[in-house]
Every structure is written in structure tokens, then in C-alpha cells.
């Protein structure tokens with residue numbers, strides 16, 4: 001199964017060949033250190049196709065480091081990740097994207113001067129096959145492909161209900177809408193696995209409710225598997241199928257929300273204190 005990543009086909013949620021409920025990603029014994037700092041120690045957990053999986057834990061627990069390992073920003077010193085049957089330790093972020101992993105960031109990472117439409121189109125560029133030569137000719141296959149991509153992008157804009165801001169530079173948008181555009185850009189990649197790093201951070205209640213609904217719809221209607229980090233426990237327990245809990249870089253619990261909520265170690269480490 002160990003196909004060279006350079007030759008991995010770009011895949012979308014619907015055509016990754018994995019049935020709902022089957023293993024999509026298996027994280028095994030991953031450890032990551034920065035000099036003397038142990039960010040992650042011997043973490044194992046899996047993600048099944050079609051689920052919403054949450055990673056929670058106090059500040060500095062290793063959650064973002066874990067996402068950065070999954071999407072190839074960091075290479076762990078130990079352990080491996082098997083995604084869609086392909087095992088690896090090191091992988092460049094653009095390979096992760098081509099394998100079907102897209103993500104959003106804790107602090108919105110968009111092109112602030114560009115419009116909503118152009119930002120989402122930029123996310124789509126990963127799916128474009130025709131090279132620059134074709135695009136300069138601007139006819140035939142390149143034009144057909146551009147039209148098809150624009151249709152996909154328009155579909156995402158409709159889906160996220162952001163038609164009214166399609167021409168607005170994203171830097172001028174309220175934070176909640178910027179987060180939605182960033183979700184749109186990730187969706188434009190048609191990921192098999194969508195990583196969301198604190199999708200509700202800095203949002204008011206109404207924005208959180210909107211984002212929760214979109215996350216549920218992305219999962220329910222588009223069939224996208226989601227792995228998210230979130231500090232709002234109400235949101236986590238409402239949205240997630242399963243939750244993995246980290247503390248000081250180690251896994252302390254893993255299970256369905258009701259079990260995790262009542263786990264004494266989790267209460268002591270995390271739920272018992274304000275965040």
C-alpha cells in the first residue's frame with residue numbers, strides 16, 4: 001500500500017474508497033519533541049470515515065502540535081500515521097493536501113486583500129490539473145476546467161450562505177464570517193479529512209451556532225470526516241461522535257462524549273477548571 005506520495009491521486013470525500021465507519025486514519029505511538037519540550041508523548045488514536053472527532057485538553061496539551069503532525073507541518077520523532085491505508089511518518093503539507101487532508105487555523109489564515117470568491121478559488125487551485133501553458137492559451141480544456149472549478153466554488157458559496165460577501169475583501173469582514181470563508185477555502189479542496197483548529201475561537205454565541213450548523217452540514221450532507229480542536233465544551237459534546245483528551249502531551253481519555261464527560265481524570269485535568 002505504500003504508494004509514493006508524489007504519485008498519490010487527489011481524492012475527494014466521496015471517492016476515497018472507504019466506507020462510512022471504516023478506519024480512515026490511524027495515529028500510532030506518535031511522539032514529538034521540540035528540543036527538551038515534549039509536545040506529544042506516545043499518542044495513539046484513530047478516526048473513522050464519516051465521524052466528527054474532537055481533540056480537547058488544557059492549553060499546551062499538544063492539540064495543535066497533533067494537527068500539525070497529521071497535516072505534515074511537523075515530523076514526529078517516533079510513531080506513524082496511516083491515512084487511507086498509506087503509512088508514513090514524514091509528509092510535506094502539500095502531499096497531505098493531495099492525499100485529501102485540508103485544514104483551517106486557530107488564527108484565520110486568508111489572503112486579507114482578496115475577495116471571498118478569490119480566497120475560495122485559491123483553495124480550489126489544488127484540484128486544477130491544467131498547467132500554466134494551457135491557462136495562458138485560455139481556451140479548450142483549460143477553459144472547461146476553469147468553468148467546472150468555478151461551479152464548485154459557487155456551490156460552496158451557496159452552501160455556506162456567503163453570496164452577499166462574495167466580492168468583499170475578507171480583511172473587511174467580521175471575524176465570524178472570515179472563519180466561514182476559511183472553512184469554504186478548505187472545502188474547495190474537497191477533503192476526505194477536514195482538520196479544524198478551534199473553529200469557534202473568538203466567536204459570539206450566534207456565530208458559534210452558525211458555525212456548529214455548518215460543521216454538522218459539512219459532515220452530514222457532504223460526508224466529510226472532521227477532526228477538530230475546540231475549547232467550548234458545550235460545542236464539543238454536542239457535535240462530536242468521539243473525543244480524545246490530551247494533557248501535558250499525553251492521552252488521558254478517548255471515547256464518546258458522555259463517557260469522557262464523566263471521566264474523573266478528565267474532570268480533574270480539564271473540565272473542573274475554567275478555560
Ligand SMILES: Nc1ncnc2c1ncn2[C@@H]1O[C@H](COP(=O)(O)OP(=O)(O)OP(=O)(O)O)[C@@H](O)[C@H]1O
Nearest residue numbers: 034037038039057058059060061062063064065066
Ligand atoms: N514550534 C514550537 N517550538 C517549541 N515548542 C513548541 C512549539 N509548538 C508547540 N510547542 C510546545 O509544545 C507544547 C504543546 O503545544 P500546543 O500548541 O500543541 O498545545 P495546544 O494544546 O494546542 O495549546 P493551546 O490550547 O494553547 O493552543 C507546549 O508546551 C508548547 O509550548
